[in-house]
Amino acid sequence: MNNSPGLPAAASPKPGSQSALRQRNEQLIVASLRENGALTQADLARVTGLSTATISNIVKAMCASGLATTEPTTSSGRRALAVSLLETPDVAAGIDFGRSHVRIILASPGFAVKAEKFVQLPVGHLARESIATAAAMLESLLAESGIARSQVTGAGVGVPGPIDHRTGTVIRGAILPEWVGVDIVSQLEQALRMPVFADNDANLGALAQVTWGEHRTVRDLMFLKIGSGIGAGLILNGSPYYGHTGITGEIGHAPIFDQGLVCRCGNRGCLETVASTAVMIELLSRGEPAPLSVSDVIDRAMSGDAATLRVIDDAGMAVGKAVANVANMINPEIIVVGGPLAPLGETLLAPIRRGLVRHAVPAVGEGTVVAMSSLGDRAEALGAISLALSHSRHWPR
Structure with missing residues (x-):
C-alpha cells in the first residue's frame, strides 16, 4: 500500500507525519537560501518562522548530504554560522500532463530552473503515447542543456485526476478518461528510466505554493x-x-x-x-x-x-x-x-x-x-520538482 506518491509504504513518510513535516521544513530552508543567499541560522529562523533548534538540526543534515555548507561569521557583534547552498550538478524533473499539453522543467536541489519545454497534446491523448512524448522531450531537454542523464535524480509527475495511492492508478473522474486504470509510476519509470513520484496536479500546485511561491x-x-x-x-x-x-x-x-x-x-x-x-x-x-x-x-x-x-x-x-x-x-x-x-x-x-x-x-x-x-501555468510542474526533490538523495530520510 502506498501512503505517499510513487513510493512503497516502507520507504515513504506518511503525509502529515513528522518525516513529511521535516521534508517540508527542509524545502522551506532551501527556498529561503535560494532567494536571500547566505543567511545565519538565526536569520533563517526569522525568515522561515521555524525554531532555532529545528533550523540547527536540518542544517546539519543538509551539510552532511552535500546540499549546504556553513562558515563562521559575526552577526550583531556575536559569533554565528552563515549557511550557504552548495550547487550540485544534479537536477530533478517536474512533468505536468494536462488535458492538452505536457510541460517538463528541470531544476537543481537549490530550486534553480535549468531547462524547460512545453508541447501541445491532442485532447483525449492516450497514456502510452503521451508518456512516449514526455520521454522524448526529456531526452531533448537533456541534450540541449548539456545535462547528463545520470545527473537526474528522479521525476515528479502530475496528472489532472485522482490517483489511488494504494494501487498507483488513475481512477474514474479524471479529466483524462483514457488514463483511468493506468499504473502511472510503473509506465513512466520504464519510459524515463529513473525513479518517478506521481500525484494529482492540484496537490502539486499546493506544494508549489509553499516551496516556490x-x-x-x-x-x-x-x-x-x-x-x-x-x-x-x-x-x-x-x-x-x-x-x-x-x-x-x-x-x-x-x-x-x-x-x-x-x-x-x-x-x-x-x-x-x-x-x-x-x-x-x-x-x-x-x-x-x-x-x-x-x-x-x-x-x-x-x-x-x-x-x-x-x-x-x-x-x-x-x-x-x-x-x-x-x-x-x-x-x-x-x-x-x-x-x-x-x-x-x-x-x-x-x-x-x-x-x-x-x-x-x-x-x-x-x-x-x-x-x-x-506561478501561473508552471505551478504543477514546479510542485512536481518539489515532490521529486523531497525523495532525492539530497534530502535526509
Missing part, C-alpha cells in the same frame, strides 16, 4: 485549480494532506445545484458543470463560427464583454460556495487560485470572495485570504 511560511493553505476540471490541493499544518487513499480535494465534484447537469463523475449539478473552463467555452461559443479558446475568454473579459463577465461572475460565485464548505471545515489561512484563468486576476477572484463570504461562517469567510497564484 510567496506563501512558504503558510501552514494551512488550499490551492484551487480551475481549468477543464476543478481540483483542490491542501497543505495542513505545514504538510501536504492526502487522506486515507490519496483521493482528496475533488471539489469539482461537489454538488452545487440539485437539478443541474449530469457530471462526468455520474452525479448531478457538480461544480465542474457550472464553473470549469470547458463550460465557460461552451456557453460563450454559442453563435460563434468556431469554438472559443481560454485565451479568447480572457481577452473578452479584459475588454469588458458583458456576456463573458456574467459567465465568469456566475462561475466565481459557484466556486466560492463550494470553497466555503471546505473552509468551514479546515479554516485555511489562504486560498490560492491557479490554472489558465489566472490572468483574469480580480475579475475572477472578486466573485469567488463574494461566494465564500456569503456561504461560510462569517469569521471564516472574512478571515480567509483569497489570492491568485504568482
